[in-house]
Amino acid sequence: MPTPAPLWLCLGLPALPLEALGLGEGPVACVLSTGGQDPRVLIGSRAAYLLGIAPGMRLGAAHALGHIEVHSRCGSAEQVALEALAAWCGQFTSLVSLAPPDGLLLEIGRSLALFHGLEGLVRRIRAGVSDLGYQAILASAPTPLAAIFFVRAHRAIHLTDPRHLHDALGRLPLGVLGLDEDVAEALAGLGLRDLGDCLRLPRDGLTRRFGPELLSLLDRALGRQPDPRVPFEPPARFERVLDLPHEVDDTEALQFAARRLLLELTGFLRGRGAGARRLLWRLVHRDRRESAFRLDLVEPSRDAEHLGQLLQIRLEQLALPEPVRALKLIVDEPCPLASVTLPLLPGAKERNHAQSLGFLERLRARLGGEAVRGLHLVPDHRPEAAWRFCTPGEASSSLARQRRPLWLLAEPRALVVREGQPQLRGPLELLSGRERIEAGWWDGRPIARDYFVARNPAGSRYWVFREEHHRWFVHGIFD
Amino acid sequence: MSLEAVLKDPRVWRFGREVAPATEALPSGFADLDALLPGGGWPVGALTEILSEVEGIGALRLVLPALARLSQAERWLAWIAPPHLPYAPALAAHGVDLARVLIIGPLARPPERFWVLEQSLRAGACSAVLAWWSRVDWRGLRRLQLAAEAGQSCGLLFRPLAACRETSPAALRLVLEPSGLRTAVRIIKRRGGAIARPLILDLRVPGL
Structure with a gap:
């Protein structure tokens, strides 16, 4: 079978600056300010848009429309969120590349067969990203840059045939190129409206007037020049902090926030073909104080539903010492799913096994692993040393x-x-x-x-x- | 629900009817006792209460043959917060497969105990669930009885003798009392049967 032609999917995250701060969804209208002398709205949450607030609006004018919270942008939080999402995307392809500040590139040519075609794959990624709380624009093209340009033009185009690339790019506005302002103005001054106008100009003329950068961009977008992308290397361990937009003092709200971390975790684990056996949860309170608890599993899992149920059992037990401001999830050692088999009820049929496993996991989640044990014989004449506790299911010699x-x-x-x-x-x-x-x-x-x-x-x-x-x-x- | 449907319910027995509606039972390993138990053994998918005031007269020994048999199947024998250490060499000597034994505890608070008990009975993952608990009321017992039905589990509840004064939805209730070197077993409640005569069983360790 011939190697499938490369296909690049660009995942654009237009609201990342807000979402990275956990402010995208809440009921309170939040905006990010551009800062400076004449601060304006850089981007607003859904609730802010419902008030009629739009990007570019003066902050003063925005305040007049209703109660809003003003935050400032945090570049490092955006980078962290982008990398976490890149690790999550590892479940769909082995080649994920960062396209900062607010995009990811996935080479999906080889993944199509596995995910039942482009449409199915795109649907799955879109749903998954939405579950994680991100707004996303998805577009695909035979070259990474073309996919990025589609996203920048807010066009959810999924184009697989390189022969149509020229025409499709030609219809995009010049803004997608992300050129410096003076170059953009110069192009507009020539009466150029879209990429098609640029592509019709003689190549040497373009280079002479605007330098080599513009022509190189167009050539890479069209696939006339190679455009290698640096693969993103996911970290070996999972560690993620979720800042809560507001202090949380009930475990139900905490469970809701935790679900997002679990979804991120399970995507990360799927990308590595691994499961988690030990989940360390840290709750960050005021003054950066932390409380922590651990979920130990009998068998590694990457089932968000299952992990969520176990967490819920544990959370129901937990009296929050004080309100929680951030939630942290750490999985230090993802372990292979298949290779870990316990002597748990050897010979049990699969359904029984699953039932038995689920039961043990629920007990352990609620009581802690130390409270659920088996018995084992030890060859020792001292009565008190002739036995010991063991992992449930461990077989004893007679x-x-x-x-x-x-x-x-x-x-x-x-x-x-x-x-x-x-x-x-x-x-x-x-x-x-x-x-x-x-x-x-x-x-x-x-x-x-x-x-x-x-x-x-x-x-x-x-x-x-x-x-x-x-x-x-x-x-x-x-x- | 029609009267007929009510009468068909295994939880209902009619006065004067000696034979209980067929429920699954597990032979106790004591033929004399089985003869008195509906279905010929410990009720499966139900709660059994074993009441006694005195320790060390064979309450555990009484259920051990059944536990040994259950340990051959693929489900757990769950011991919930036992009062002492179940001694592995003795269990093995009685034929219990230790790989099926699950010791749960210590448990911090009473609500915890109820949760574990109900989970264990209901999960379908335990063939038998043993618990030692004096303070549980009718409603609690009723929930446990329903959980045992759902999970097809033998719920064995060891309680002090005083509990026999309270009514209970358990399918079977026994009182154990010392009788010389042996043990008197009195059935104070069973499905589909009137109160039977006391039975004297030898529950000593073999070889004594």
Whole structure:
């Protein structure tokens, strides 16, 4: 099969400056200010547009239209958001490239077959990006620059045939080129309106008048010149902070915000063919104080729904110590999905396995991993060392001994001795011959005990032992 | 709901009818006891209460043969906040496959215990759920009974004797009392049957 022709999808994020600050959606009208002497609206949230506020408007005029919050732009937040989105896009193609300040390029020629064609892929990316809370414009073209130009012209064109590229580009306004103002003015002065007008001019004339840059742009957009793009390298670990537009003090709102982080995480994991086993959540409060909790999974997962359910169970448990301003999610070691298999109910059919797994995960999410354990035998003669807790489902070799009580006390408990007879709610009557257990001299915790089965007047049967000097202890209950 | 439908419900039994509507039962491993239990064993998908005032008379030993049998299947035996350490060597000696044993706890607060109990019974992932709990009211027990039905789980609730004075929606209620070296088992509630005569069982460790 021949290698599929390259196809570039540009993902343009016109509202990124607001969205990167978590201000895109809220009920309060937010605008970013251009700053400077005569501050104007750079961009406004949905609520701001509903008030009639438009980019370029003076801030004073915007204030007159209703209650607004004014924020300033944060370039580093935009960069972080863009990179996070690039990592998320890794699930669709192995070649993602940043197109700062507000775009991403995805080479999707090789992904089309996997995602059932261009239409399906575009629909999926658009829905996913929207779930993450971004407005997006998507366009595709055989060259990266053409895709960028389509997006800049706000045209959701998806053009796969290079033969139509010339015509399609020709209809775009000159503004998409992003030229310096003086060059743009010079072009307009010549009466040029769109790229088509430029393309009709003689090439050497263009270079002479406007320098090599303009011609190079057009050539790269048309595919006449190579336009290599630097692949984005996603980080090895996932770490993402979500600033909450307003302080949150109930866990339900927190759950909503967390969903976005989980969606980002699952996209990131899909791009790496990995799953998460340990999710570290940090809640940032006032004065940058943090509280944290951990979600440990039995099996790695990248199912946002599943992870969300587990988080919800944990959040319901959590009394927020104080309002939350930001939410942080860290997954240090994404692990391969397939290669981790636990001895969890070996031989279980898939449905049972899923049911059993879901049950364990819910318990662990609510109670913590330490509260859900299995039992394991240990070859040791000391009764207290003959077992240990283990991961649920771990198989034990058979070392079963008869005549052991079903209950063991966490610690042997000393018994009062009266007239030579040990007491436990009355005098204990010994029912069995002694069993001598002497062991542990090799690791510094030696024991030398004579064990008996004993019964008290109420009829309760205990496992008791006598140490040297006739000290008596109860160690178990025959129940 | 028509009267007929009500009468068909396995939770309903008619006075004078000795045989309960067919429900799944799990042999207890004690033939004398099975003879008295509707269906011939511990009710599956239902709650059983085992009440006793005295520890160390075989309450656990009583359910162990059933647990050993259940551990052959693919579901968990969940022990919820047991009062002591279930001793692995003894469980294994009684034929319980330890790979199926799930010890849940310690649990911080009572609501936690109820949540875990209900989850475990309902999830369908546990063949048996063992819990030690005195303070649970009728409504709570009713929810647990429904959860056990949904998850087709054997819910085994160990409670102090005083609980026998309260009514309970559990399918089966037993009282255990010492009787010399053996144990008297009294059925105080069972489906589709009147109160049976007490039974004396030997619940000592074999070989004593």
